[in-house]
Amino acid sequence: MYDVIIVGAGVVGAHIARTLARYQLDILLLDKASDVGEGTTKANTAIVHAGYDAKPGSNKARFNLAGNAMFDTVCRELDVEFDRCGSYVVGVSEEARATLEDLYRRGLENGTPGLELISGEEMRRREPGLTEDTVGALYAATGGIVDPFALCYAAAENAVANGVELRLETEVQGFIWEGDAIVGVETNRGPFRSRWVVIAAGLWVDDLMHEAGLEGFTITPRKGEYFVLDREAKTAVQNVLFPCPTPVSKGILVTPTIHGNVMLGPTAEDIEDKENLSTTAAGLNEVMTGALRLMPQLDARWIIRSFTGLRAAGSTGDFLIEIPDEVQGLLVLAGIESPGLTASPAIAEHVAAMLGEAGLPLVERPDFNPIRHGTPRFSLLSREEQEALIAQDPRYGRIVCRCETVTEAEIVAACHAPIPARTYDAMKRRTRIGTGRCQGAFDTPLVLEIMAREYGVSPLELTQKGGASHMVVRRTKEVAE
Template structure:
């Protein structure tokens, strides 16, 4: 039996696991998907927001955003995930927009954001020479930046695992009973878990999970955002994250210098009825390119390499709901964590630990925390450094992904950390994320996963469940009369 079960291994659940791993309690992190970050956390803009979009005193999300923002540099240094504190600019193109930008600046000042600047036109072009003509001024928040969201979540989960947290993949909670001060939970496949306390960090499905535990009744709305990724040689790659002036529903379409070195444009914001609907659409694509091309020079569909959509789990009212449940016992809600949930997550995780304490779970700090093993990336190393690593492990000089320069050693490291689907290996290493989109490297990666895990290639999946790649082998095909059939 565990002290705590965290449901949902996205940024929120993973951050809670990371902080709980520093306490002397037994923790299990359960997710319905084949890996961490496979829901909301993998498909977003990857922005560490600057602390000026929301009021710190009037909204919980504003407060936690600013706290999270301040925690990111140290966490990135400790855990080694890709993070770039490049700063955020908001661009105004009209007198009206300049008014709005002034409000954002004032909010930032009121919030106590360090270094925030109200910028003249000249200052804006100095900060971002790739801005299109017509900018009248804007805001610069130097503390904002970008992060590889999945790499961040994976690093939190892996650190938690090193420090004793158990990660249960493919565990979809379908029922829960509270007996003798213990939650007994069952998964869709019939597995069981029990824990004294439960944290609901189930993202889009936190409404459903709350209902299973008899917690608060609410509805999570899925607000879809599409994103379009450009080749790393795109001339549009900006120096800062470029924001337009926000509307009342979203922060608008951005031009993002991703932490992985590619340019990304998006997202849109439309409520969708289906929480599994991550389809991209032609109208959003056109809308995004039109808006992005208006802001930054060199944005071109010619450089497109991939598109995806993510869903923001929004509560009515728009703020986060993080509290001890008033209805279900020993149950903590972390729901409605849409943007800026990624930025806020380190602080959200800490808050969840303090709520557990408040709810009665006694815990002390652990004495020994396992050190984080160094994270090496071939593409960041000189030939001399690579040759040195080769002396210890020749897999370092075997290039698997030519577009993103990923070595066999990095693929093996991902697999040995339990990432056995093609998407998880991609998100962990960037292999397959470049311009050929896995055309050359997928076959090599399938072979490595299979070799490392013993899972036959035919059974490997893109992202778990029924996302298999293959339907048996050519040896199974038989010629029957005038047709060919598979056994």
């Protein structure tokens, strides 16, 4: 019997788990995927939003602002790369001036600090590659960029280190009822009972709400396609650049990533299939066209990858965070689309408070440790620090991924972390192997060998992303294993 079961180990679920881990509670964090953060968390724009654009008074505005303010502390505690570099909304037409002023006023109303309207010339001075059509921009000093994968796995790891139990590849198929109260979940791995069930299931939350007898709220998967550009593009793009927004999305951004690449996107297209993560010729074309509108000299030869993310767009247009009257023992988080990544730490605090008010005893644990130390990232260290690491563990001297300078020691560490990177993609998110310009062509055989060795399995058992996504299918010559 758990006190709380959290369904969904994306960035929201992971932060809730970590926040609740402060208290003397038995907590189970579930996800149907093979790794944490496999849904919307792994495929988004990775921006910490300043909070000027959400509708004043909305949950989005409230938790965006509150979440943004927590990022310095959270990322320091969790050892997550974060850069509060500021962000810009760039106007490239006369009509855009009005939009920028609207956004500025809305930002003031939301209480967003550090907003400033700047001229087109000033904007182009700060970002020389911008189009000559630039008429002005809204600068938001509190905007930033973050490693979204790490923000999730680091929070989940810290939760696990503080006693939270994590079960992956565990899919909730229904609830356990006692009268009108939910007292647990039925899963593909059997039933788990609890006093509270918190649903943070992203795209699938409406299905679970329906299962709980709650009606009316629906999620529409809103597809966003992206390009990732080579590090070389970083010479041409300095800042986080939004175009002026449209009613459905913030538009096609041009933004540096925390890892030194440049990202373009996303599109915004409502679809039906919650598992349709495919890119399309039309979508990718739209991404490039949109990006070129801001930065005309972007070079398509810099593209190293394209991907699709699905936003969990809720039918109310706002975050829904509630303990529904109709059902006892259930807390629902729904429609957590952008700015959900930014809001996640604040949402987690709020969820803890809601559960406390609803009667869950929140007794602090004396031994709670909010600090997580990630594996040192060799490529980011000084030569002296690198030498010291190799002296400690010679495997830091062996570079396995040359484009991103990832060492064997980092891969080994990710195999033995509190949440082991079981798949190649999980390993990518932990260490950045295969994310550079050769896209894994060099490292893949080496990483398979290291993972097989560390986990004591055959490479035949390793997958790219769980399920049947095996990377190699048999021995040559049909040699028996």
